[in-house]
Amino acid sequence: MTRAYVLDTTLRDGEQTPGVSLTSDEKVEIARKLNELGVDVIEAGFPIASEGDYQAVKRIASMNLDSKVAALARTSKKDVELAVSAGVDRVHLFIATSDIHMKYKLNMTRDEVLKSISEWITYVKDRGFEVEFSAEDSTRSDRAFLIQAFKVAANSGAKMLDIADTVGCASPQLMADLVSQVKREIPGVGVSVHCHNDFGLATANTISAILAGADQFHGTINGIGERAGNVSIEEVAVALKTLYNVETGIRFEKIYETSKLVEKLTGVQVSKNKPLVGDNAFGHESGIHTHGILSNPLTYEPISPEMIGRKRWFMAGKHAGSHGIAAMLKDMGIQFDDVQLKEIVNQVKALGDKGKQVTDADLYAIASSVTGSSSKKFVNVEGMVSVTGVNVMPTTSIRLSYNERLFESSSTGIGPVDASLRAIQKALEGTMTLYLREYSIQAVTGGSDSLAQVSVKVEDEAGHVASSTFTGPDIVMASVEAMIDGINKLFLKRGNAKQ
Amino acid sequence: MTRAYVLDTTLRDGEQTPGVSLTSDEKVEIARKLNELGVDVIEAGFPIASEGDYQAVKRIASMNLDSKVAALARTSKKDVELAVSAGVDRVHLFIATSDIHMKYKLNMTRDEVLKSISEWITYVKDRGFEVEFSAEDSTRSDRAFLIQAFKVAANSGAKMLDIADTVGCASPQLMADLVSQVKREIPGVGVSVHCHNDFGLATANTISAILAGADQFHGTINGIGERAGNVSIEEVAVALKTLYNVETGIRFEKIYETSKLVEKLTGVQVSKNKPLVGDNAFGHESGIHTHGILSNPLTYEPISPEMIGRKRWFMAGKHAGSHGIAAMLKDMGIQFDDVQLKEIVNQVKALGDKGKQVTDADLYAIASSVTGSSSKKFVNVEGMVSVTGVNVMPTTSIRLSYNERLFESSSTGIGPVDASLRAIQKALEGTMTLYLREYSIQAVTGGSDSLAQVSVKVEDEAGHVASSTFTGPDIVMASVEAMIDGINKLFLKRGNAKQ
Numbered sequence: 001m002t003r004a005y006v007l008d009t010t011l012r013d014g015e016q017t018p019g020v021s022l023t024s025d026e027k028v029e030i031a032r033k034l035n036e037l038g039v040d041v042i043e044a045g046f047p048i049a050s051e052g053d054y055q056a057v058k059r060i061a062s063m064n065l066d067s068k069v070a071a072l073a074r075t076s077k078k079d080v081e082l083a084v085s086a087g088v089d090r091v092h093l094f095i096a097t098s099d100i101h102m103k104y105k106l107n108m109t110r111d112e113v114l115k116s117i118s119e120w121i122t123y124v125k126d127r128g129f130e131v132e133f134s135a136e137d138s139t140r141s142d143r144a145f146l147i148q149a150f151k152v153a154a155n156s157g158a159k160m161l162d163i164a165d166t167v168g169c170a171s172p173q174l175m176a177d178l179v180s181q182v183k184r185e186i187p188g189v190g191v192s193v194h195c196h197n198d199f200g201l202a203t204a205n206t207i208s209a210i211l212a213g214a215d216q217f218h219g220t221i222n223g224i225g226e227r228a229g230n231v232s233i234e235e236v237a238v239a240l241k242t243l244y245n246v247e248t249g250i251r252f253e254k255i256y257e258t259s260k261l262v263e264k265l266t267g268v269q270v271s272k273n274k275p276l277v278g279d280n281a282f283g284h285e286s287g288i289h290t291h292g293i294l295s296n297p298l299t300y301e302p303i304s305p306e307m308i309g310r311k312r313w314f315m316a317g318k319h320a321g322s323h324g325i326a327a328m329l330k331d332m333g334i335q336f337d338d339v340q341l342k343e344i345v346n347q348v349k350a351l352g353d354k355g356k357q358v359t360d361a362d363l364y365a366i367a368s369s370v371t372g373s374s375s376k377k378f379v380n381v382e383g384m385v386s387v388t389g390v391n392v393m394p395t396t397s398i399r400l401s402y403n404e405r406l407f408e409s410s411s412t413g414i415g416p417v418d419a420s421l422r423a424i425q426k427a428l429e430g431t432m433t434l435y436l437r438e439y440s441i442q443a444v445t446g447g448s449d450s451l452a453q454v455s456v457k458v459e460d461e462a463g464h465v466a467s468s469t470f471t472g473p474d475i476v477m478a479s480v481e482a483m484i485d486g487i488n489k490l491f492l493k494r495g496n497a498k499q
Numbered sequence: 500m501t502r503a504y505v506l507d508t509t510l511r512d513g514e515q516t517p518g519v520s521l522t523s524d525e526k527v528e529i530a531r532k533l534n535e536l537g538v539d540v541i542e543a544g545f546p547i548a549s550e551g552d553y554q555a556v557k558r559i560a561s562m563n564l565d566s567k568v569a570a571l572a573r574t575s576k577k578d579v580e581l582a583v584s585a586g587v588d589r590v591h592l593f594i595a596t597s598d599i600h601m602k603y604k605l606n607m608t609r610d611e612v613l614k615s616i617s618e619w620i621t622y623v624k625d626r627g628f629e630v631e632f633s634a635e636d637s638t639r640s641d642r643a644f645l646i647q648a649f650k651v652a653a654n655s656g657a658k659m660l661d662i663a664d665t666v667g668c669a670s671p672q673l674m675a676d677l678v679s680q681v682k683r684e685i686p687g688v689g690v691s692v693h694c695h696n697d698f699g700l701a702t703a704n705t706i707s708a709i710l711a712g713a714d715q716f717h718g719t720i721n722g723i724g725e726r727a728g729n730v731s732i733e734e735v736a737v738a739l740k741t742l743y744n745v746e747t748g749i750r751f752e753k754i755y756e757t758s759k760l761v762e763k764l765t766g767v768q769v770s771k772n773k774p775l776v777g778d779n780a781f782g783h784e785s786g787i788h789t790h791g792i793l794s795n796p797l798t799y800e801p802i803s804p805e806m807i808g809r810k811r812w813f814m815a816g817k818h819a820g821s822h823g824i825a826a827m828l829k830d831m832g833i834q835f836d837d838v839q840l841k842e843i844v845n846q847v848k849a850l851g852d853k854g855k856q857v858t859d860a861d862l863y864a865i866a867s868s869v870t871g872s873s874s875k876k877f878v879n880v881e882g883m884v885s886v887t888g889v890n891v892m893p894t895t896s897i898r899l900s901y902n903e904r905l906f907e908s909s910s911t912g913i914g915p916v917d918a919s920l921r922a923i924q925k926a927l928e929g930t931m932t933l934y935l936r937e938y939s940i941q942a943v944t945g946g947s948d949s950l951a952q953v954s955v956k957v958e959d960e961a962g963h964v965a966s967s968t969f970t971g972p973d974i975v976m977a978s979v980e981a982m983i984d985g986i987n988k989l990f991l992k993r994g995n996a997k998q
Binding site for chain 2: 015016017018019020021022023024026046049050051052053100101104105137166167168169171172197198199200201202203204205207208223224225226227228229232235236238239242243244267268269270271272273274275276278280281282283284285286287288289291292295296298299300301302303315317318319349350352353354355356357358381382383384385386387388389390391392394396413414415416417418421422436438439440441442444447448449450452453472473474475476477479
């Protein structure tokens with residue numbers, strides 16, 4: 001085994017994540033990106049699920065992608081005819097083979113299940129389509145019956161047999177054992193695995209299957225999918241290559257942008273500590289780690305972030321050490337000596353001990369005060385009022401000061417945050433052209449008085465970019481503070497610091 | 500191996516997550532919960548990192564918990580003396596043994612590293628403390644040197660030898676091989692593993708080590724930690740028991756509440772598809788799955804959610820089928836026949852095809868219109884204005900109608916959302932006593948005009964509970980809509996529907 005094939009089911013099993021609904025246009029956009037990423041097969045949808053899903057599958061099948069396009073269907077007339085009429089390359093037929101599924105869900109006997117497999121695979125094959133067959137709940141199926149079902153499927157013309165760990169309860173040992181037996185008893189047919197992550201073992205189970213001889217695996221971007229999700233394609237592809245030297249067709253440098261697109265369109269937020277694609281996967285705060293990374297990144301990173309299209313970053317905080325803080329201060333253009341550095345590190349740690357996240361703005365303020373360099377803000381909010389309600393157009397009026405001059409403006413918006421940020425942009429129009437490139441709110445849990453963390457990324461007309469984060473209980477004011485802090489960082493980068 | 504020991508490092512390696520800073524009080528609260536959960540050892544902190552961390556370790560060590568308390572220290576005088584003076588049960592000493600760490604970070608020769616191990620383990624042991632020794636970056640260390648380092652540690656008095664996969668680059672095979680060799684060559688000493696999740700293999704690597712004979716594993720709640728985090732204790736404990744019948748001391752029924760506490764205090768949001776503890780781990784939307792679950796939960800759930808202190812839930816959406824929708828309608832107290840059910844399902848799917856998440860409120864509105872039952876709201880917002888700003892106390896005035904009567908009130912708050920929700924509670928004071936039990940905002944990405952999704956859980960004086968979610972571009976109004984929808988569901992549950 002030196003090449004594993006990837007069937008991406010982000011658009012099918014991934015979309016079955018509760019609360020996720022993609023429009024046809026969004027599905028097409030993701031399919032185009034998956035094609036760039038280099039997946040071998042795109043499972044575009046489950047045509048019977050809804051009219052919209054059927055139309056999306058049809059559109060993707062007609063896009064002439066390098067990736068093959070597949071559609072899911074149960075072994076039943078209506079499902080199969082819809083899938084066939086969508087014009088895909090491959091029809092992915094499935095029926096459950098475990099006793100619990102046959103008894104409680106299908107209400108079918110073993111013989112009826114075998115007959116259904118044979119009938120509908122033959123039907124699809126006879127119409128000239130490639131057939132992949134999944135035995136749903138394979139890993140909890142009676143082993144002899146599972147093998148029998150796969151034999152019927154192969155004899156009926158299936159080219160790929162998929163071992164589905166539908167409830168994510170397999171171990172790596174079980175997956176390897178199953179794959180070996182299917183390969184041994186049913187030669188000449190491809191073997192695939194479909195792993196769910198209910199116990200956190202999907203990546204290991206998939207790799208174990210590939211090492212045991214499986215030809216293909218199913219997965220999704222970011223591991224989205226029902227319950228704890230499907231296996232993450234990016235994790236399997238990178239681990240297979242890095243740890244076992246097994247190739248896939250995945251273009252690693254496209255991983256991060258694909259992850260971000262899927263996150264944006266599905267709305268399923270990637271956790272900070274998600275392997276490879278999470279915000280923190282290449283972020284460092286603690287002094288020991290930062291020191292190591294600055295000497296040689298391999299000390300604390302298993303692979304280079306650039307390999308998957310990312311960059312590393314550092315953050316100040318209570319665990320930070322002088323090496324990391326020094327690197328960040330240099331990046332901000334702040335001059336300091338060893339005594340000042342020690343004092344800055346102490347103040348950063350003290351702030352962290354109070355339970356505070358130390359933002360770049362905090363570090364800048366501390367460093368400015370310790371080194372005696374100007375910490376005067378360039379832009380300041382002198383006054384502001386923001387209003388919303390029922391039959392009230394959200395409106396903000398704001399007064400900003402800049403270099404001892406006052407700038408006022410007001411703006412409506414789609415909500416009070418939008419109105420406030422537009423008002424700031426308008427107020428500064430004569431001074432700088434300001435683009436809000438990103439705006440995000442970290443998830444808030446707790447009560448209505450919980451702290452919200454707002455992040456912005458702003459850019460000026462010359463291409464300077466600055467990011468800022470602010471945390472506070474009033475989400476409108478936190479947004480304004482983050483925006484103003486970002487603007488002041490922009491002024492720093494514009495070299496206006498000495499004005 | 501029938502019992503694996505758990506060292507929880509949520510308060511140490513978990514807190515090293517960039518941006519996470521816990522106060523001493525928060526650390527004490529988490530330590531108390533970890534003790535209830537049944538972890539064997541709580542690594543309470545790294546005393547040298549900051550004064551606050553030292554004080555927190557000291558406080559936790561004095562709490563007289565059932566769990567042992569450990570503190571981390573490098574093999575150096577200052578670290579060790581601080582750890583010892585904190586009064587912990589166990590000192591966890593570490594130094595790196597890989598060539599890359601010794602050369603680029605430590606600037607030490609192999610002999611210097613061995614000497615340092617021997618010197619500081621002896622020092623700690625002689626003062627009557629239990630010693631655990633970690634060889635940092637074990638998995639990339641020269642094997643012969645690693646074994647030599649562990650032998651020196653054992654001979655100096657370490658009772659536990661920890662194999663640290665510092666950058667998360669081990670495979671399950673490597674971990675098993677390492678554990679076997681250490682057990683074989685250094686008998687009579689405990690062996691531990693410390694796995695990071697950079698390739699998504701931390702759970703599998705930890706389990707592989709335990710099966711190969713390791714006595715203890717390190718991990719964190721929710722898998723927080725540097726980069727992609729440490730292994731998730733909850734995943735390992737549940738998988739060990741369920742798949743391999745290996746016991747830990749973890750009280751499974753405490754897992755979910757522990758996860759929620761750590762999420763709240765660290766601010767590191769658990770992803771929806773996180774195994775076991777993510778929102779979706781026991782949530783179902785698709786028709787096939789919902790149908791199966793309703794017949795027998797084991798069809799689509801590997802374990803019962805109650806086992807870890809949770810409940811399952813269903814959601815309407817484009818993948819939903821008639822069985823799931825029927826169950827949800829019954830739960831809402833809505834009467835329907837088969838023809839109406841079919842129409843409701845069609846309308847839900849059509850809404851999903853437009854890319855919309857179908858909330859309970861949407862389902863209720865659709866069902867009301869299809870069945871012709873009253874969709875009249877009980878409480879309605881007739882007017883509202885909310886204001887915030889600089890030197891402006893966030894204030895909301897609101898007018899609600901209920902049973903053809905009007906109720907007005909105003910309230911200040913910590914922000915406009917807080918003020919608005921307080922105003923609603925005040926307006927209804929004479930009618931119902933309303934508690935806001937949960938308020939959350941889903942993470943927002945995109946621009947300042949992105950949609951925000953707000954969820955609330957409200958409870959009345961009789962213990963009725965209702966949840967609601969609303970999505971809109973104005974976060975203040977979305978919060979009000981979610982609250983009002985939750986209140987109307989409460990009225991439904993109070994049996995006031997016929998008033």
